[in-house]
Amino acid sequence: MRYPTLLATGLALTAVAPALAADGERIQVTGEVIDTWCYFSGVMGGPDAVTGSAHHTCALWCSAGGIPVGLLGEDGQVYMVLKIAGDEHSNGGDTQLALASHEVKADGMLYRRDGINYLVVAEVVSDEGITHLNHEDFGPVPGFAIPDPNE
Amino acid sequence: MKALAALLSLLAAPALAQDFSEGSEAKAWNLQGEAPARFEARVTDMLCAVTGDCPADCGGGARQLGLERSADGVLVYPMKNGQPVFAGASVDLQPYCNETVEVDGLLITNAENGARNVYMVQRIRRMDETDWTPATRWTEVWAEEHPEAAGAGPWFRSDPRVKAAIEKDGYLGLGPETDAAFIAEWF
Numbered sequence: 001m002r003y004p005t006l007l008a009t010g011l012a013l014t015a016v017a018p019a020l021a022a023d024g025e026r027i028q029v030t031g032e033v034i035d036t037w038c039y040f041s042g043v044m045g046g047p048d049a050v051t052g053s054a055h056h057t058c059a060l061w062c063s064a065g066g067i068p069v070g071l072l073g074e075d076g077q078v079y080m081v082l083k084i085a086g087d088e089h090s091n092g093g094d095t096q097l098a099l100a101s102h103e104v105k106a107d108g109m110l111y112r113r114d115g116i117n118y119l120v121v122a123e124v125v126s127d128e129g130i131t132h133l134n135h136e137d138f139g140p141v142p143g144f145a146i147p148d149p150n151e
Numbered sequence: 152m153k154a155l156a157a158l159l160s161l162l163a164a165p166a167l168a169q170d171f172s173e174g175s176e177a178k179a180w181n182l183q184g185e186a187p188a189r190f191e192a193r194v195t196d197m198l199c200a201v202t203g204d205c206p207a208d209c210g211g212g213a214r215q216l217g218l219e220r221s222a223d224g225v226l227v228y229p230m231k232n233g234q235p236v237f238a239g240a241s242v243d244l245q246p247y248c249n250e251t252v253e254v255d256g257l258l259i260t261n262a263e264n265g266a267r268n269v270y271m272v273q274r275i276r277r278m279d280e281t282d283w284t285p286a287t288r289w290t291e292v293w294a295e296e297h298p299e300a301a302g303a304g305p306w307f308r309s310d311p312r313v314k315a316a317i318e319k320d321g322y323l324g325l326g327p328e329t330d331a332a333f334i335a336e337w338f
Contacts, residue, residue, distance in 0.1 A: 022201055022202075024202065036230055036269075037230045037231050037239075039264060040230070040259055040261065040264055040265075040266035040269045041180075041182040041183065041185075041231070041259055041266070041269075041271075042182060042183030042184075042261070042264070043180070043182055047264055053323040053324060053325055054323075056322065056323055056324040057317065057322045057323075057324075058237070060313050060316050060317070061237040061307040061310075061313060062237050062239075064237075064307075064310055064312055064313050065236070065237040065238045065239055065289070065306075065307070066215075066238060066239030066240075066241050066242060066289065067230055067231060067237065067238070067239040068215050068228070068230050068239065076265075077265060078264075078265055080197075080228065082197055082198045082201060082202070082214075082215065083198060088198060088210065088213055088214055089213040089214075090197070090198070090213070090214055090215045091210075091212065091213055091214055091215050091216075091239065091241040091242075092239070093213065094312070097312060097316065098316075100316075100324070101324050109202075111201045111202060113200070113201055113226050114225045114226050114227075114267070114268050115267035115268055116226075116228060116267065116268060116269075118197070118201045120198070120201075120202060129324075130323075130324045130325060133325070135323050135333060136333075139337055140322065140323075140337075145322060146322045146330075146334060146337075146338075148338050149334060149338055150338055
């Protein structure tokens with residue numbers, strides 16, 4: 001009878017767990033504030049091309065357009081940002097727009113659910129501005145991000 | 152031991168990729184790891200679903216919205232609507248806050264960059280509706296909110312906040328002088 005009981009308990013946990021808010025843990029993450037759609041979808045190329053100064057204008061467009069922003073950590077993981085220093089305007093808000101492509105150190109709460117990392121930023125500890133300089137390597141991404149002055 | 156193995160496999164089930172393509176009419180975008188996906192889900196706000204901070208209006212438009220899939224409880228992140236203009240999905244989902252809907256679109260799964268349960272929603276309908284609503288509302292709402300800027304080309308060239316940011320820090324975000332030197336060299 002032990003295994004059936006265990007099985008029933010497991011089934012109950014499996015059914016209920018995804019509907020519950022996840023437990024958070026306090027962390028500090030250093031990384032680049034990125035446009036997550038272009039990063040995850042590969043719509044404009046690989047990860048190196050859709051970050052940094054090459055992609056800055058598109059990062060502005062996507063952030064203002066309500067595409068979620070994330071923090072691409074030094075560990076290579078993406079942390080989806082849900083709130084920054086009391087500003088919960090994650091759908092196109094001013095705070096996240098001002099940080100597009102910047103390297104920041106964020107202190108806050110990390111939550112994990114269904115394979116995605118979520119970050120509620122309590123404080124932006126440091127903001128180094130744009131430090132990932134890749135425009136000489138890729139040009140503007142997408143190519144029309146900077147209007148051609150000859151046209 | 153067989154029962155224990157079955158239990159372990161059940162607990163691991165949410166981690167396995169599932170096929171939600173049946174009945175989908177999602178348009179392909181040729182994205183890395185895209186798969187058509189049509190499913191039933193409850194519209195919630197992401198901050199609520201993740202932390203338990205749940206205003207009745209899903210944040211009133213300020214927050215990112217998500218989809219808690221009915222079939223398995225997985226929280227799917229709709230990052231994109233159906234428009235090819237740098238627009239997210241929350242504006243299209245806001246009218247359905249806390250409702251159960253059916254959505255159709257593209258799921259993105261890519262182990263190389265960590266994409267999982269990432270979604271582009273292309274159309275939405277309530278469970279008692281026959282007709283689908285295309286997830287293309289973003290530009291209409293933007294034009295209503297920016298009457299002074301609308302009509303002169305695509306929104307992303309006219310948006311006041313984007314224009315101000317580019318005017319201040321340039322297209323590269325490194326300042327007008329760096330911009331000028333790069334543009335002279337690149338074009």
